[in-house]
Amino acid sequence: MKKIYTLALTFVIGFSLLLAAGCGSSSASTTPSSGSGAAPDIKNAKDRGVLKIGVKVDVPKFGFKDPNTGKVDGMEIDLARAIAKKILGDETKIDVQPVTAKTRGPLLDNGEVDFVIATFTITDERKKSYNFSDPYFEDGVALMVKKDSGISDLTGLNGKKIGVAQSATSKKALVDEIQKQNLKIDLPEFGTYPEIKAALDSRRIDCFSVDGAILAGYLDDSTVILPARYSPQLYGVAAKKGNEGLSKAANDTIAELKASGEMDKLLVKWGLK
Amino acid sequence: MPGPFALFKWEAVFQDWRVFAEGFGMTILVAALALVLALLLGILFGMMGTARSKTLRCLNRVYVEFIQNTPLVIQIFFLYNGLPYAGIMLPVFWVGMLGIGIYHGAYVAEVVRAGILSIPKGQFEAAYAQGFSYWSAMRYVILPQAKQLAYPSLTNLAVNLIKNTSVMAMVAGGELMYHADSWSSANLYYGPAYVITGLLYISLCYPLATYARHLEHRLEVST
Numbered sequence: 001m002k003k004i005y006t007l008a009l010t011f012v013i014g015f016s017l018l019l020a021a022g023c024g025s026s027s028a029s030t031t032p033s034s035g036s037g038a039a040p041d042i043k044n045a046k047d048r049g050v051l052k053i054g055v056k057v058d059v060p061k062f063g064f065k066d067p068n069t070g071k072v073d074g075m076e077i078d079l080a081r082a083i084a085k086k087i088l089g090d091e092t093k094i095d096v097q098p099v100t101a102k103t104r105g106p107l108l109d110n111g112e113v114d115f116v117i118a119t120f121t122i123t124d125e126r127k128k129s130y131n132f133s134d135p136y137f138e139d140g141v142a143l144m145v146k147k148d149s150g151i152s153d154l155t156g157l158n159g160k161k162i163g164v165a166q167s168a169t170s171k172k173a174l175v176d177e178i179q180k181q182n183l184k185i186d187l188p189e190f191g192t193y194p195e196i197k198a199a200l201d202s203r204r205i206d207c208f209s210v211d212g213a214i215l216a217g218y219l220d221d222s223t224v225i226l227p228a229r230y231s232p233q234l235y236g237v238a239a240k241k242g243n244e245g246l247s248k249a250a251n252d253t254i255a256e257l258k259a260s261g262e263m264d265k266l267l268v269k270w271g272l273k
Numbered sequence: 274m275p276g277p278f279a280l281f282k283w284e285a286v287f288q289d290w291r292v293f294a295e296g297f298g299m300t301i302l303v304a305a306l307a308l309v310l311a312l313l314l315g316i317l318f319g320m321m322g323t324a325r326s327k328t329l330r331c332l333n334r335v336y337v338e339f340i341q342n343t344p345l346v347i348q349i350f351f352l353y354n355g356l357p358y359a360g361i362m363l364p365v366f367w368v369g370m371l372g373i374g375i376y377h378g379a380y381v382a383e384v385v386r387a388g389i390l391s392i393p394k395g396q397f398e399a400a401y402a403q404g405f406s407y408w409s410a411m412r413y414v415i416l417p418q419a420k421q422l423a424y425p426s427l428t429n430l431a432v433n434l435i436k437n438t439s440v441m442a443m444v445a446g447g448e449l450m451y452h453a454d455s456w457s458s459a460n461l462y463y464g465p466a467y468v469i470t471g472l473l474y475i476s477l478c479y480p481l482a483t484y485a486r487h488l489e490h491r492l493e494v495s496t
Contacts, residue, residue: 105461109277125460129275167458188445189455202357
């Protein structure tokens, strides 16, 4: 019996809170002072003393594990350090975990990572599931082909195959462009970038397409990146819905880096600008 | 705060049911053809494993050991990305069907071989005494009996074969797992997507597994 009362009470309180949130916008809303730093998610991270961050390990310049040293480094790792400095006051207090397109959502949901900074393109659909920061990088979808194929634009790929990555928004960008130009191109999806490159090398596919800066990491003597860029992709730092404190900290860090010019330096450092 | 199983994610899955249906159909088609191939290869190589000729037995060992001791993932990857360097560009559907068929053929061969070996030698001798040749004795006397014994294990192999079609996802195979990965990684509604995918696999495998148990039970009763 007691349980039922507690349950009912929880519902009533929950409901009234919802109502308050819905209607209270006009009245003087009493938002908790952000300066207190009492957000439970931030406190949690502080207690732990380290930020858990999901990064890519197969994308040169952004997040890449050096096979010789075994260290993960890149522009996104530097960004993670800056966020750690902001929240914990120490930029070395990060614990990076490799994520793939398939694992980054689940890892955020189950709390294994606080942030995902892994060339994660912001879309409206994804915003329903996760909190995204303001973009820290903008890039267009590009095409990489074999030099000896003689292909110079999207039209040249008519009737051929373009390999794209799962969970990448590049597919949608390409589908739009293909429809606009009235072409017929097959778009097989692969789990990781090295798999797409392997398929390009074995000529399973005629073109490897993903965001331009990522593609640059896979350029070699036999391939060439075409100059065309399609629908700009915006990368954001993702956090779980409900971890508003963390999201805000990430956003503040990015805003500060942008204002101080540090962000530009970071991009230059990694050859992204 | 929407969790991985939020209602709108379920709605999205059911709205896009065609994506999953297409993959499901492809999985059934690949599994069916691969199963036929596996049975043909398995029976052939299984018989070779019990042949008197040393060369044939050797061929059986090479096939079985080589296939059983390398991961299916590598075999598929080789068919997909390795063969093109030799100028052989198999369509991805063939890669899946051949790869999975050849892989499970090795397991079927072992089951068939064990089945044949379990038939008492006297059966062979009796067949020879009746004027049967080796192959006709095999065809009319030994295999029908071995089949009874091998059936439950073969049905279990078929269940494994169906589940293993999911490796085709790795090479953009267009079957159920590929579509589940592709769909759920685009919008990140992975929760309901994989639950539905799992249920679809169960709908194929569970009846087969039950059938296998039924066969095993019948075997116990008859012996």
